[in-house]
Amino acid sequence: MSAVDERWDDGLIARRVQEQLEAGELGPGDPDAPGDPHTPIGEAYAGTLRARLDALRELMGLSSTRLDGKTLAEAGRVLDEAAARQRLSSRHTVVAIAGATGSGKSTLINALAGVPISETGLRRPTTAAPIACTWSEGAAGLLDRLAIPGRLRRRPLAGGVGDEDLQGLVLVDLPDHDSAVTAHRKQVDRVLALVDAVIWVVDPEKYADAALHERYLRPLAGHAEVTFVVLNQVDRLPGDAAHQVLDDLRRLLDEDGIALGEHGEPGATVLAVSALTGEGVGELRETLGAFVQRRNAAERRLSADVDAAAARLRPVYVADGRPGLGERSREDFGARLAVAVGARAAGEAAEREWRRNAGRACGTPWLRLWRWYERLRTGGGPAGGASGSGTREGAEQEATAPAEDELTARQRVEQAVRIVADEAARGLPLPWAQAVREAAVRGAQGLPEALDELAVTLGAAPAGGRPPRPAWWPAAVLAQAAMTLLQFYGALWLVGQIVGVLEPGLFPPVLIMLAGILGGPLVEWACAAAARGPARRYGEETERRLREAAAGCGRARVLDPIAAELMRYREVREQYANVSGRRSAVATGVGMVALTGGPPDG
Structure with missing residues (x-):
């Protein structure tokens, strides 16, 4: 036997090389060393x-704080591999x-190699550990990754330099995937996750085996381009039974979701062979050689792995609907905060205060004196006070009312935050919806207190304790003073006539007094009518300030997070979208999510 023939035997030389490596007799640069340099x-x-x-x-990286490690484990494995x-x-x-x-997979690999690489026989299982057959140098790193020891690494008799088609092929014979030995099945699962492609060998009796289709073929349907079914x-x-079985096999693969590479379409290759007689082995060898020479199987396998990882991650990144927060939702949130802060009540109170101030400034002196007396009598004046059970009850009510109002306001704020968070989370996958709700809850901490400060600051009267007065108020006050002077003048005229100082004449002084008496209420009524518009505007301005301040506070604390x-x-x-390779389709929905919201409501 020549030196070349000795080198390409059934593995004896490979075992000798391994022994020499372990003994330190071969260096890493020796051509017989299995750890020869590789091309990355x-x-x-x-x-x-x-x-x-x-x-x-x-x-x-973006999802590490939102998703658990178990969800991202498969994606991490793909990146590591x-x-x-x-x-x-x-x-x-x-x-x-x-x-x-x-x-008959061991018989098939022996037929492809032209030498007994893997043991065959009636004893089951025959293959107990993965056995590798390499057609060229430089695959030691790949075999080390597969954890295949040197004693299980072989060289084909008919391969090597003389077989250009299979140069670069590393063929690995796996244990039976349905072996009764658990360790054998684990070996199969481990190696299948690391190889670039796989040849599934089926026989006429077990080609429809549910374990094969449900455990392997169906989950790996996305890897059709790196899959051979023989x-x-x-x-x-x-x-014609062979053609019928082959057609039925294709039907089963189609039901598994595996695309078939027929008519030039990318997909799995399906062939019929007889490893025992050699029928179809040449075609398989030619197809496998063309596949190897393209030298893109590793990338195609990794691309399929990324597809599979993206499919598993889809539920946590893509959900039905258009996520986001619409303009109407933001406006409704501001309106709810305005109700919680009491913007409308503050506006109405400001309007009433404006009108009361107008009444005090433009009312008749007698009416103002009567009102002052009533406030003094009921204890409502600044110097007034009252005792008794009624006052104690009023004090108790004043003491308990703020607490009840605060509780009601807090509940309204919490309800507003909960509603806007649910609206923003609608259409989001569960982890991101939960993150949105948590951000809203964190931002809402201290929001009721901040709104209370706004109510006190913006709802109070301006400096001086009174609302601003319009330009016509001095004229109204002078008119009212003139009406009062007319009353005094008419009264003095009558008194002068009574005491005989003035000449008698009842009609003129009475007419002057009536003019003053009737003119005073008339001026007050005209001032009240004229005060309605400014009072309403003043109340609306107070309400608007509170609404805008409450909305701004809610935006900063809740909407911005x-x-x-x-x-x-x-x-x-x-x-x-970039990972899944369908950026345009996914980005359409993404574009609806704006920085401060999403699609318009309605």
Whole structure:
């Protein structure tokens, strides 16, 4: 046997090399050493895949404080595997051969290699650990990643330098995925998560096995482009039975959601072979060679992994509806805060105060004197006071009323915050809806007290204790004083006539007194009518100031934190759109979320 033939035997030389490495007889630069230098992928992660991986990394960073580690675990694994694969050889494609017990996958790998690589026989399970067969140098790092020891690394007899089509192929024979030994099934799951592609070997008896379809094929439907499904043992099927079984297999794969690579479309490759007789092995070998020579299986596998991670993350990033806070919702929130702060009541009180001030300034002296007497008598004046049970009851009511008002105002504020938070969270996925509600609750802390301060500050009368007076008030006061002087003048005229100082004449003084008596109420009535407009405007201005101040306070404490959470959600959803590769479709909904709100209501 020549030196070349000895090198490409059934693995004896590989075992000897491993022994020499363990003994330190071979250095890392020795051509026989399995740990020879490899070519990293490096810049091969370019274009769409690189952008999606960067977006996924950014997405995890933005979501780390909103989502739990378990939710992001799969995405983190994809990023770790992408980084690990990038550091390893880009000239090699790792393809696993998986199948059920008795499907003939070991016989198939031996047929592809042209030498007994994997043990075959009637004893089940036959393959107890993954066995690798490499067609070229430089795959040691990949095999180390798969944790395949040197004693289980083989070289094909018919491969090597003379077989250009399979240069770069690393074929891994896996244990049975339906093995009775739990460790074997765990080995299968572990290796399948690391390889670039997989060949599923099925036989005419188990091709419709529910365990295969439900546990592996259906969950990996998105990996169709790196999937081969081989119907083995077709030599056992008579006549057209092989075509019928193959058609039924395609139907099952279609029901699993696996796209079939037919008529030039991307998807899974389905072939019928007989590893025992060699039928179809050449076609499989040719198809596999073309697949390997494209040298993009690793990227296609990673792209499918990103698709799968994006699909799992979709419920926490995408929900029905258009999230955001509409203009009407913000206005309603301000209106509720205005009710809580008592803006309307303050405006009405300011209007009444303006009209009372007008009445005090423009009323007749006799009426003002009567009102002063009434306030003095009932204890309502500044120097007045009263005793007795009625006063004590009034004091108790004054002591309890502020507490009741404060409790009512606090409840109204809490209700307003709860309503606006629910409206802002509507249409958001659960984690982000919860974040919006928490931001609203945090911002609402201290809001009732702040609104109370606004009510005291803005609801009070201006400096001087009285509302501002219009320009016509002095004229009204002079007119009222003139009416009073007319009354005094007419009265003195009558007195002078009675005592005989003046000449008798009843009509003139009586007419003057009546003019003064009737003119005073007439001036007061005209002033009251003229005061309605300014009083109403003064009350409305007071109410407006309170409303705007309450809305501004609510915006700063509640709406702005909600808007910040909505902006963060907008960022993560845009990143998710980049990860999923469907940016235009997702961004349409994202664009409706504005910095301070979302879509217009109604």
